Amino acid sequence: MTAASKQHASTKESNYLTAGYGVRSWLLTVDHKRIALLYLISLTTFFSVGGLFAVLIRLELLTPQGDLFQSETYNKLFTMHGIFMVFFFLVPSIPAVLGNFFLPLMIGARDVAFPKLNLLSWYVYAAGGLVTLFAMFAGGVDTGWTFYAPYSSTYANSHVILAALGIFITGFSSILTGVNFIATTHRMRAPGLTWMRLPLFVWANYATSLIMVLGTPVIAVTILLVAIERLLHVGIFDPALGGDPILFQHLFWFYSHPAVYIMILPGMGVMSEIVACFTRKRIFGYKIVAMSSLAIAILGFLVWGHHMFVSGQSMYAGFVFSLLSMLVAVPSAIKVFNWTATMYRGSITFATPMLYALGFIGLFTIGGLTGIFLAAMALDIHVHDTYFVVAHFHYVMVGGMVMAYLGGLHFYWPKMFGRMYHEGLAKVAAVMIFIGFNLTFFPQFLLGYLGMPRRYHVYDEDFQVLNVLSTAGASVLGLGFALPICYLIFSLKFGKKVGDNPWDAAGLEWTISSPPYEHNFHEIPEVTEEAYDYGKREAARV
Amino acid sequence: MSTEHHVTPLRVYFTVFALLLGLTFLTWWVATIDLGAWNTTIAISVAMTKVMLVVLWFMHVKYSNKLIWFFAAAGVYWLVLLFGFVMTDYLTRLPVTGWGG
Ligand SMILES: [Cu+2]
Numbered sequence: 001m002t003a004a005s006k007q008h009a010s011t012k013e014s015n016y017l018t019a020g021y022g023v024r025s026w027l028l029t030v031d032h033k034r035i036a037l038l039y040l041i042s043l044t045t046f047f048s049v050g051g052l053f054a055v056l057i058r059l060e061l062l063t064p065q066g067d068l069f070q071s072e073t074y075n076k077l078f079t080m081h082g083i084f085m086v087f088f089f090l091v092p093s094i095p096a097v098l099g100n101f102f103l104p105l106m107i108g109a110r111d112v113a114f115p116k117l118n119l120l121s122w123y124v125y126a127a128g129g130l131v132t133l134f135a136m137f138a139g140g141v142d143t144g145w146t147f148y149a150p151y152s153s154t155y156a157n158s159h160v161i162l163a164a165l166g167i168f169i170t171g172f173s174s175i176l177t178g179v180n181f182i183a184t185t186h187r188m189r190a191p192g193l194t195w196m197r198l199p200l201f202v203w204a205n206y207a208t209s210l211i212m213v214l215g216t217p218v219i220a221v222t223i224l225l226v227a228i229e230r231l232l233h234v235g236i237f238d239p240a241l242g243g244d245p246i247l248f249q250h251l252f253w254f255y256s257h258p259a260v261y262i263m264i265l266p267g268m269g270v271m272s273e274i275v276a277c278f279t280r281k282r283i284f285g286y287k288i289v290a291m292s293s294l295a296i297a298i299l300g301f302l303v304w305g306h307h308m309f310v311s312g313q314s315m316y317a318g319f320v321f322s323l324l325s326m327l328v329a330v331p332s333a334i335k336v337f338n339w340t341a342t343m344y345r346g347s348i349t350f351a352t353p354m355l356y357a358l359g360f361i362g363l364f365t366i367g368g369l370t371g372i373f374l375a376a377m378a379l380d381i382h383v384h385d386t387y388f389v390v391a392h393f394h395y396v397m398v399g400g401m402v403m404a405y406l407g408g409l410h411f412y413w414p415k416m417f418g419r420m421y422h423e424g425l426a427k428v429a430a431v432m433i434f435i436g437f438n439l440t441f442f443p444q445f446l447l448g449y450l451g452m453p454r455r456y457h458v459y460d461e462d463f464q465v466l467n468v469l470s471t472a473g474a475s476v477l478g479l480g481f482a483l484p485i486c487y488l489i490f491s492l493k494f495g496k497k498v499g500d501n502p503w504d505a506a507g508l509e510w511t512i513s514s515p516p517y518e519h520n521f522h523e524i525p526e527v528t529e530e531a532y533d534y535g536k537r538e539a540a541r542v
Numbered sequence: 543m544s545t546e547h548h549v550t551p552l553r554v555y556f557t558v559f560a561l562l563l564g565l566t567f568l569t570w571w572v573a574t575i576d577l578g579a580w581n582t583t584i585a586i587s588v589a590m591t592k593v594m595l596v597v598l599w600f601m602h603v604k605y606s607n608k609l610i611w612f613f614a615a616a617g618v619y620w621l622v623l624l625f626g627f628v629m630t631d632y633l634t635r636l637p638v639t640g641w642g643g
Contacts, residue, residue: 182613186609214616214617214620218624246631247628250628250631254624301620301623302623302627304627305627305630305631308631313631314630314631314632314634314635314636315634315636316630316631316634317627317630317631317634320627320630321627
């Protein structure tokens with residue numbers, strides 16, 4: 001009798017959802033799975049807040065005149081949209097929800113290395129979020145999510161310090177999660193689970209954790225310096241006091257470019273899991289895909305100057321950063337090529353998670369390639385601060401990261417709750433999101449190339465047709481996002497019950513019950529094979 | 543992992559604490575004298591020394607295994623990257639010669 005079937009035998013036993021009831025059992029839990037659900041709820045809330053701001057932005061941009069909002073209000077709208085989406089949704093999303101839930105399961109552990117620290121990181125995150133929400137209700141911020149000096153220092157007239165304080169606090173949640181994941185991956189792997197047998201999702205989260213730990217302190221210091229300059233008038237960024245505003249951009253992007261990889265790397269990890277499962281094949285070039293995660297984590301730190309080609313940085317620095325930015329595209333491209341090669345001659349099934357994975361490959365490729373356009377200094381001078389940039393990073397963040405997040409959520413939902421969502425509705429939503437997304441953001445590439453600057457609510461009449469298309473797309477996209485929220489919640493009560501491994505997927509997380517028991521594994525499993533051993537599974541089927 | 547349960551005597555903590563206080567006093571005292579560019583150099587050197595004291599003794603890196611040393615070194619290396627690449631900008635800026643100059 002194998003360990004897996006032994007665990008089958010006692011499905012009546014209480015799982016992590018039924019192990020305790022009441023608010024206390026949730027708010028004081030140290031179970032990584034419950035903490036993941038706490039994150040899921042709070043992240044969805046912040047995603048909705050950020051989305052609401054996006055709706056208002058797209059409504060204003062329906063017409064070339066500024067008829068809905070004044071320019072100051074509009075500045076606040078796009079700033080709050082950016083802040084909530086970047087710091088409170090994209091950065092934590094996959095690590096905090098899917099990572100927290102599945103990292104221990106995938107390595108055969110009963111929890112993360114520091115369960116109490118894990119709960120603390122959620123409280124820190126929630127506290128930071130509440131402070132920033134308070135800043136929003138108190139009147140908001142208008143500096144742009146980047147808080148550039150001197151908008152945020154000398155000339156700020158909104159709640160900069162309060163909003164920045166929220167981000168400062170939330171940063172510690174990132175650091176705690178990063179430390180936890182690094183220690184967990186090093187110390188908690190099941191016997192036999194060597195580094196080269198780890199699922200690629202674990203590799204991706206490990207690389208992400210390195211960035212979180214090495215990068216986040218710098219943004220914290222930067223925010224602190226802004227506060228010191230504003231409150232104590234020490235010259236750091238203000239030239240009149242002997243400071244340099246461009247120093248802010250150096251410090252800010254030292255974290256915030258790598259933060260792009262904090263957002264996309266875990267998504268790439270989810271991609272590898274989904275593509276392997278729905279093509280029934282081992283990931284092509286496993287080792288190089290794993291190593292490219294580390295390469296991205298390291299190289300990603302050396303490219304930040306590509307945000308500063310036209311802001312006064314020296315020509316030489318621009319040249320260095322341009323070259324390095326092109327280099328970091330290589331490991332990302334390796335991953336895309338390897339997923340495509342994995343699909344080659346695989347027996348592909350188009351279940352909902354796979355639809356999102358296919359969407360990811362197409363959209364991330366467009367987002368990545370336009371990133372190379374922007375890394376080329378001469379072209380960047382033309383399209384800098386236009387809608388071309390806006391379209392580029394939405395293709396990476398929404399087309400890449402959000403696609404992977406939704407794909408992962410649909411892939412793991414039956415494991416998390418033991419019930420399946422409505423597959424037909426899920427497919428409709430996936431297609432709506434894909435179409436809505438492209439209709440929203442592809443016109444923005446054209447707008448940017450034609451010269452429409454970002455961050456203005458009044459624009460030339462020639463740009464209206466493309467803007468109307470974009471707003472139309474956004475409404476399809478919005479409905480597409482609302483749909484999963486409805487049918488996923490519905491499935492919790494009414495979804496069809498599923499077995500432990502509805503996708504017939506490889507990996508330790510699929511050997512335990514759905515939903516998992518409170519302590520995951522009755523016996524710590526012993527791993528004897530490499531990850532994604534679909535070849536053997538398929539052979540056994542015949 | 544034989545060093546994992548190393549217990550540091552309290553005496554060591556108090557010595558390090560006294561050293562940190564002394565160095566803080568040194569920073570303050572140097573700031574009161576005009577040494578030109580040396581003021582900054584000394585202030586940063588003193589700060590670095592304090593960092594080493596905290597990392598090695600308070601954070602127990604001195605008694606930890608190689609993996610911990612590797613991660614601690616990575617932190618320092620990343621700081622070097624930050625300063626180094628910022629300097630590719632600051633050290634190669636052309637002097638401003640006035641508008642249209
Ligand atoms: Cu960047």
